[in-house]
Amino acid sequence: MSKSVPSGHSRSSLTRAQKFSVAGVATLGAAALAFSVVPGSSEADVRTEALGTHAASWSMPAQAQQAVHENVSKQQAAADKRAQDAAARKKAEDEAAAKKKAEDERRAKTVASRAAVRKPVYANNLDGWIRQALDIMKAKGIPGSYEGLHRNIMRESTGNPNAVNGWDINAQRGTPSIGLLQVIQPTFTAYHVAGTSTNIYDPVANITAAANYAAHRYGSIDNVNGAY
Incomplete structure (x- = not known):
């Protein structure tokens, strides 16, 4: 004879296999319901992807997660180092450019100052006019000496820059x-030396124009010993 089993105990108890079956059915039903609510929606895709990523991260071994974090940290540190190096290079370049600019300005001022010191100052008299004219003649390649200029000036005008001959053939x-070397206007205009005054009465302009004319006609003002 078989033993009787109390009916109350058999109804309330499920085998382990039955429990897993029930859980599986419930899970599949919930999944089906979730996809049937918004089929194909991007939001559902995003949530599904997020859940999958989260699940993957949690399923990744702790050692692998640590390696990932360390790699990210190294990349960030390298990026920060590159940014710092670039900023340092830019700063160094800016400082070098500013230093060069300051040095160029200082050098320019020094050159200008030295040029001002070297620039001769001529006396406003016959000696100064002759010396200034000689410097211009030297720069322009016009021959002549102090003695040659002074000798002809004294003969022609006795050193008076405003002298005018009102009686000769000219x-x-x-x-x-x-003027000092008694130059007529056409000759002064033809042999005027660039950089000097265009006023025929100007002592330096008068001397240099006359010396230029004498150089073309006689080889040098030094070769002139009379009216020319």
């Missing part, structure tokens, strides 16, 4: 001889 023709 005056009779309407072009009087003027």
Whole structure:
């Protein structure tokens, strides 16, 4: 005879296999319900992907997660180092450029100062006019000496820059001889030396124009010993 089993105990108890079956059915039902609510929606995809990623991260071994974190930290540190190096290079370049600019300005001021010191100061008299004219003649390649200029000036005008000859043949023709070396206007205009005054009465302009004319006609003002 079989033993009887109390009916109450058999109804309330489920085998282990039955419990897993029930749980599996419930899980599949919930999943089906979730996908059927918003089928194909991007939000569902995003949530599913997020859940999958979260699950993957939790399923990753602790050692692997640590390696990932360390790699990210190294990359960030390298990026920070590159940024710091770039900033340091930029700062060094800016400082070098500023230093060079300051040095160039200082050098320019020094050159200008030295040039101002070297620039000769000529006396406003016959000696100064002759010396200034000689410097210009030397720069322009016009021959002549202090003695040659002084000798001819004293003969022509006795050193008076405003001297005008109103009686010779040039005056009779309407072009009087003027200035230290008694130059007529057409000759002054033709042999005017660039950089000097265009005023025929200007002592330096008068001397250099006359010396330029004498150089072309006689080889040098030094070769002139009379009216020319």
